[in-house]
Amino acid sequence: MKRTVGEMLVRSGIRLPLILWSLAVLYPIFWMFLGSFKTNAEIYANPWGIPESFSFQNFVSAWTDYSLDSSIFNSLIVTVVGAILCLVLAIPTAYALERVRFKGSHLLFTLYISAMMIPMVLGWIPLFFLLAQFNLLDNIFGLSIVYAISQLPFTIFVLTSFMGTIPKSLEESAAMDGMSPYGILWKIVAPLTTSGIMTVTIMNAIQFWNEYFMALIFLQSEGNYTLALAIDFISNEAQYTNAWGVLFASLVIAIVPVIILYSIFQRRIAQGMTEGALKG
């Protein structure tokens, strides 16, 4: 097909906003990386340009002066423990809801799903005192549990839809061979759901790694800060100390794992999020 001049104009007219928006997305992120290599003096003199020399001083300083190492460690623990706990709790329930016929299964499923739409902020006040009673307040394992439960409805939802695609005949023939339902769940269904388990776990992990507000409420001492809290702390302090370079370095540290996960699992993440929204 031959293109008319008018069509070409329309095409480039449509490209322009796309290119502009790409710049709007990429430039701040790119610039954050550049800023992390600049000295404070340079950030003031030349805030939006290329650094004159690349120095890792900000990263060293974030590590030593702001003990970002312990925050990274805390974030890792919360992410890993939260994601595993969430799976352990969600897989059996998702299987029972999807494959075992029982009275009230529909009601239970609806209960879990509607919890995705309820604003949890009301619950955080009692949860604060509940955690205090269990000695889990200001405790990264307490926070991991809260995280795991907060993503439970979403995880159950995604896993049931993945389990729905496994042919029933596989389970039936395993049962014929005398396998117990527990064996079927862990040795047949769970491995066949690997794709769903991975999708949901990557998304939960990103969620937990990024989370800020629950950490703000349920953690108190600096030693227990997750990365998001530590960054918020450095940011508030930078208003007075102007330690912008260190702040950028800590932002870079927070975002690099997400970029890496995204570049590997881009399709999975996009698919998981759209599916969650379609039902939510």
Place this chain on the structure above:
Amino acid sequence: MVQTKKQKYLFLAFCLIPTFIMFSIFTLYPLFSGLYYSFFEWSGASNTREFVGFENYVKLFTDDIIPATIWHDYFLVVTKVIGIMIMALFIAVALTQLKIKEAPFYRIIFFFPNIMSVVVIGILWMFIYNPSLGLVNSGLEAIGLEEWTRPWLGDEKWALPSLVLPSIWAGIGLFMLLLMGGISNISKSNYEAARIDGASEWQQFWHITLPLIWPQIKISILYIVITTLNGSFIIVQVMTGGGPNNATHVMGSYLYQQAFTQYNFGYGATIGVMILVLSLITVLLLQFLLRREKVEY
């Protein structure tokens, strides 16, 4: 399957009960308990909890800041819905209908902010709005609009509108994908038939694309509304903390301030009940308003 009733129920119990207990303790109990707390005055220490009936609710209706926080929340809801839907729709149509070679590149870039931490987004944008170093003011100066420069987040009038752009920036990607999914499900024959009838690209958009992706549009709007009402306070907390002079407080950030910095836990819970009620009403109302006959060609 070869198994007795008893075995089946044991297995069900194994699958469901531990999870449900955890869910009850950490989600259901706190929600109901929050409702109960709203009838008490409580500073957190256990011996001072005092039943006050509806006093907190009376306070809620007489508190001057509350109407402002509600207005701020709905301001964000409306501006975000309009901004995100227009841009996401434009991008989705451009990336699916016009054969742009680098479409996957745009898709990947535009979606990325959706998985960035709110802390990172908030701090990045605090810099963009920074009065002396920021991109916005430097840009305005560069094109000679110096009188437009202002301390965006420190200005009572401009602080709240300034929060809209980061929220749109961070939100577009997901809805772009949702709408793209809808558009790619539309059968090509619809467009071919329209073209034969001489319909322009605009007419095709209004009479084919839009009605056929109405379900996705409806879900997107609902999702933006729910996530904004349930979560707008996070970006507020990071970027302004509700200031300057309460000009950006939304319901959730006001709850946080009342409960966790001023230790009025009873009143905080009352604000929480208000958030719950308002967001439920809004969602029901929206579902009613957006209902529309399903279109099939």
